[in-house]
Amino acid sequence: MEFAFVSEVFRSKILKNDLCTIGFGIILFIAMLGLFAPIIADDPYKTNLAERLEPPSIEHLFGTDQLGRDLFSRVVYGARTSLFVAMTISLISMAIGCLIGAVSGYFGGIIDDIIGRIIDVFLAIPELVFNIALVGIFCVAYGVSTWNVILAVVITNWVSYARIMRGIVLSLKEKEFVLCAKAIGAKDSYILLKHVIPNAIGPIIVLATLNMGNVIMTIASLGFLGLGIQPPTPEWGQILNSGKNYITMAPWITFFPGLFIALSVLGFNLLGEGLRDVLEKRTLEY
Amino acid sequence: MLKYVARRILQIIPTLLGVSFLSFSLLYIFPGDPAEIILTITSGSEPSYEEIQKFRAEMGLDRPIIVQYIDWLSKAIRGDFGNSWTEGKPVMDLILQRLPASAELFFMTFAISISFAMLLGIVSAIYKDRAIDHFCRIFSLLGISIPSFWLGLILIWIFSVQLHLLPAFGYGGFEHLILPVLTWSFSFMAIKTRFVRSCLLEALSQDYVITARAKGLPKRIVVLRHALRNALIPIITYFSLSISHLIVGSIMVEVVFSWPGLGSLLVESVFKRDFPVVQALIFISGVLFVVINLVVDILYAIIDPRIRYGD
Numbered sequence: 001m002e003f004a005f006v007s008e009v010f011r012s013k014i015l016k017n018d019l020c021t022i023g024f025g026i027i028l029f030i031a032m033l034g035l036f037a038p039i040i041a042d043d044p045y046k047t048n049l050a051e052r053l054e055p056p057s058i059e060h061l062f063g064t065d066q067l068g069r070d071l072f073s074r075v076v077y078g079a080r081t082s083l084f085v086a087m088t089i090s091l092i093s094m095a096i097g098c099l100i101g102a103v104s105g106y107f108g109g110i111i112d113d114i115i116g117r118i119i120d121v122f123l124a125i126p127e128l129v130f131n132i133a134l135v136g137i138f139c140v141a142y143g144v145s146t147w148n149v150i151l152a153v154v155i156t157n158w159v160s161y162a163r164i165m166r167g168i169v170l171s172l173k174e175k176e177f178v179l180c181a182k183a184i185g186a187k188d189s190y191i192l193l194k195h196v197i198p199n200a201i202g203p204i205i206v207l208a209t210l211n212m213g214n215v216i217m218t219i220a221s222l223g224f225l226g227l228g229i230q231p232p233t234p235e236w237g238q239i240l241n242s243g244k245n246y247i248t249m250a251p252w253i254t255f256f257p258g259l260f261i262a263l264s265v266l267g268f269n270l271l272g273e274g275l276r277d278v279l280e281k282r283t284l285e286y
Numbered sequence: 287m288l289k290y291v292a293r294r295i296l297q298i299i300p301t302l303l304g305v306s307f308l309s310f311s312l313l314y315i316f317p318g319d320p321a322e323i324i325l326t327i328t329s330g331s332e333p334s335y336e337e338i339q340k341f342r343a344e345m346g347l348d349r350p351i352i353v354q355y356i357d358w359l360s361k362a363i364r365g366d367f368g369n370s371w372t373e374g375k376p377v378m379d380l381i382l383q384r385l386p387a388s389a390e391l392f393f394m395t396f397a398i399s400i401s402f403a404m405l406l407g408i409v410s411a412i413y414k415d416r417a418i419d420h421f422c423r424i425f426s427l428l429g430i431s432i433p434s435f436w437l438g439l440i441l442i443w444i445f446s447v448q449l450h451l452l453p454a455f456g457y458g459g460f461e462h463l464i465l466p467v468l469t470w471s472f473s474f475m476a477i478k479t480r481f482v483r484s485c486l487l488e489a490l491s492q493d494y495v496i497t498a499r500a501k502g503l504p505k506r507i508v509v510l511r512h513a514l515r516n517a518l519i520p521i522i523t524y525f526s527l528s529i530s531h532l533i534v535g536s537i538m539v540e541v542v543f544s545w546p547g548l549g550s551l552l553v554e555s556v557f558k559r560d561f562p563v564v565q566a567l568i569f570i571s572g573v574l575f576v577v578i579n580l581v582v583d584i585l586y587a588i589i590d591p592r593i594r595y596g597d
Binding site: 117118120121123124125126128129130132133134135136137138140141213217220221224225226227237240243244247248251254255258259261262265266269270273 | 300301304305308312315316318323427428430431432433435436439440442443447530531534535537538541542552553556557559561564567568571572573575576
């Protein structure tokens, strides 16, 4: 696909869809916050014990936390953490999942049977349960680090990509245009480049968008449990976790980070649903 | 019919073996020596070389992994997951102790959620693209986007801190149940409402619905008698599968409200590094999911012959 075509689709279809526009707007807003955090916000690590648990004011838009840190700055820098970690997880799981799914669908036979069973096993175990267990074990084995969170979530997250990719490849294998291409002696690499990728790109983009929302929620959940990205790095779930002890005195510590988690997950869900309407014309609506 | 049931049971065996192997192997992702790690966690101090050797022989940790796995599995099938590393009690006792609280929370949430999901989903599908449909769609989008732990804390702030109406956390009478059930139902029902809506819309687009309308039946009758009946098959499957959330489905809600169920047991065990409990919970929730899936499939084959011949 050429760039002109992509931008044409973007302008004529995607921005005309209300869900897409609102979702895209929300994501753009959060991404801008993260990108320009050093300009918008103060130092999120600077403690000031004289200004502990202060309510929102002109000086501190979202108030201050239990160490007197500016909550607005921590929430804005939190956008950086969440989006960066979620994107890393999504890209790694997309690469692994698409590869495994494509291999499974393309070669079929015993390879497909084995990979299919593995996918079934991962679908049977609730994702968050497995993530929590893995993070716990990685902490014991390798010490605390953000990579534990990334690794633990990737281990469960590749499955949805593999499933979709396997389905796409299986259905393409039967299609006449692929059989024709094979009959006239096209190489596998040609079929992959000209037929598989263009057909897979729509569903994969939709899945990746919706998946970003899920991953952000998972990171925040782990953070809230105290198993995610560790302080002092600002992360929304973890800020909420520290705020819950001060809910009677300082409810704002709980309120603002949660609002931003909800907003970004909503943004990705809206965009994902809109993209599904645009890219996959289906009668079945969700 | 018997052939179908036998084939389905054979099909789930590899999945069950996979689930059990994955839960078992959790302890072997450690880079170190499991005997040393277990001793360090249980005694809290650095074990000596002799202690490690003795422990390894005692626990059979010197046997090949595959032998250990078969041993673990044969005990696990009988409900024996060994002893907790920190409590000294059998893991199964700990789980059974926490099960009633989880079950209470789950079944209340389940009953409320599926009733509202059916109601909202049907209304939404009948009045597609009207104001009430948009309201239901926004409501369910919010349900999947708002983190339950945040919603829980907000409800605590409103009803416990500000209004002093309900207890903020703990386990006890009916008033302790209200906030956790409300919190969990919000997200639980959101996904189900969307599902009911899409299934019913799918059924409403079928030819028999057009025929029924064409011969002059009122819309209400067509929706309830013709479309809904057919839409019920996927809906009931989906609802039944969510019963597997009974085990550790409500981790975040239980943690927010200090609810003494299996979800908080999982999190506590991870913090205490009590991995046999974690292993057991993963194994049980995986097996439950697979078994419920099987039961639902078989029930449908009995009800609907298309399924057993079509497959």
